[in-house]
Amino acid sequence: MRAVGFDVNGGPEVLRAVELPVPEPGPGQVLIRVAYAGVNYGEVQHRLGDFGPPDGTDVPGLEVSGEIVALGPGVTGLALGDLVAAYLPDGGGYAEYAVAPADFAFPLDGISPRDGGGAALVLTTAYGVLAGAARLVPGDSVLIHAAAGGVGSAAAQIARALGAASVHGTVGGSGKADYAKRFGYDAVHTRDTFAERLRDIDIVLDPIGGPTRLASLDVLAPFGRLAVYGEAGRHPDLTLPVLPLWKNNRSLTGYNIGDLARRAPACLRSHALAALSLLASGAIRLDITTELPLDRAAEAHQALQSGTSRGKTLLAVRP
Numbered sequence: 001m002r003a004v005g006f007d008v009n010g011g012p013e014v015l016r017a018v019e020l021p022v023p024e025p026g027p028g029q030v031l032i033r034v035a036y037a038g039v040n041y042g043e044v045q046h047r048l049g050d051f052g053p054p055d056g057t058d059v060p061g062l063e064v065s066g067e068i069v070a071l072g073p074g075v076t077g078l079a080l081g082d083l084v085a086a087y088l089p090d091g092g093g094y095a096e097y098a099v100a101p102a103d104f105a106f107p108l109d110g111i112s113p114r115d116g117g118g119a120a121l122v123l124t125t126a127y128g129v130l131a132g133a134a135r136l137v138p139g140d141s142v143l144i145h146a147a148a149g150g151v152g153s154a155a156a157q158i159a160r161a162l163g164a165a166s167v168h169g170t171v172g173g174s175g176k177a178d179y180a181k182r183f184g185y186d187a188v189h190t191r192d193t194f195a196e197r198l199r200d201i202d203i204v205l206d207p208i209g210g211p212t213r214l215a216s217l218d219v220l221a222p223f224g225r226l227a228v229y230g231e232a233g234r235h236p237d238l239t240l241p242v243l244p245l246w247k248n249n250r251s252l253t254g255y256n257i258g259d260l261a262r263r264a265p266a267c268l269r270s271h272a273l274a275a276l277s278l279l280a281s282g283a284i285r286l287d288i289t290t291e292l293p294l295d296r297a298a299e300a301h302q303a304l305q306s307g308t309s310r311g312k313t314l315l316a317v318r319p
């Protein structure tokens with residue numbers, strides 16, 4: 001089968017077309033003939049080596065849509081021919097065929113294969129950060145960093161659907177603010193100005209780290225939650241004193257979908273189903289701004305790595 005992978009960590013140029021055997025689904029897994037593969041910042045970090053060196057040829061790709069073409073032993077509730085959106089905890093999505101845990105393969109049920117290709121990781125994460133890590137309740141005020149990105153643009157809409165009273169966003173440069181506003185933000189700020197403009201925010205979603213993370217603590221309301229779920233800025237980790245947390249009624253919380261996949265798969269699954277039903281009902285939408293053929297994955301990575309991408313980027317594998 002055709003795939004795109006890398007043998008060494010490095011820039012987008014290390015991604016190359018490869019021919020690999022079609023993987024076989026193990027117990028509890030399904031084999032998917034991939035229609036679309038989502039492109040995510042986590043895959044850029046995978047390629048750069050933030051999660052370690054490749055094990056032979058690594059094929060990135062954490063989410064796909066497509067048709068189930070084989071079932072591993074013990075799989076129930078899914079059938080050959082089902083169209084699904086799937087989260088792939090071990091990657092492998094930039095390929096004509098990919099293996100997914102059956103627990104994380106969700107019938108499309110009214111969602112197009114195109115939307116499904118960019119949904120399973122992104123929407124599950126956005127929903128899980130808000131509802132799971134940050135415990136959003138109706139009436140909360142929410143601030144979302146990287147507001148125009150894949151997760152950010154979905155999180156703004158999901159926050160509204162869950163009853164947020166106000167939703168603010170930040171972007172790295174002013175050029176993205178107008179784009180982000182279409183997702184229902186009350187206001188979108190540039191990242192260097194939000195701290196002086198905002199106060200008493202119940203929930204801050206932070207996938208950036210570094211100075212943005214530190215400044216975010218200061219805008220929290222009493223019992224506010226700073227939900228940390230990424231390191232897009234690739235800053236060194238922070239060392240924070242604990243005293244200001246209780247002195248200022250602040251909470252720090254974290255979200256990691258890979259950890260949930262290992263330790264709380266039922267929780268991940270319930271977040272995914274809730275988020276996908278919002279997509280199917282039209283309550284939220286994915287804004288697919290870029291669609292490229294599989295062999296142009298490096299271009300998609302270049303845009304994500306340079307911070308110039310907006311909304312959701314897809315690879316059309318076998319649309």
Ligand SMILES: NC(=O)c1ccc[n+]([C@@H]2O[C@H](COP(=O)([O-])OP(=O)(O)OC[C@H]3O[C@@H](n4cnc5c(N)ncnc54)[C@H](OP(=O)(O)O)[C@@H]3O)[C@@H](O)[C@H]2O)c1
Pocket residue numbers: 039040041042121122125145146147148149150151152170171172173176207208229230231232233234255256257258304305306307308309310311
């Ligand atoms: N914890 C989890 O389980 C989990 C799961 C999925 C995704 N994530 C995280 O969620 C975040 C968003 O993921 P995504 O795939 O939707 O990406 P994305 O938001 O579409 O793209 C990443 C964005 O990060 C911002 N950014 C800040 N500093 C950057 C830098 N030095 N280089 C490049 N971009 C920078 C840019 O937005 P601005 O221009 O607005 O700065 C950029 O557009 C990522 O941090 C990702 O790792 C975490």
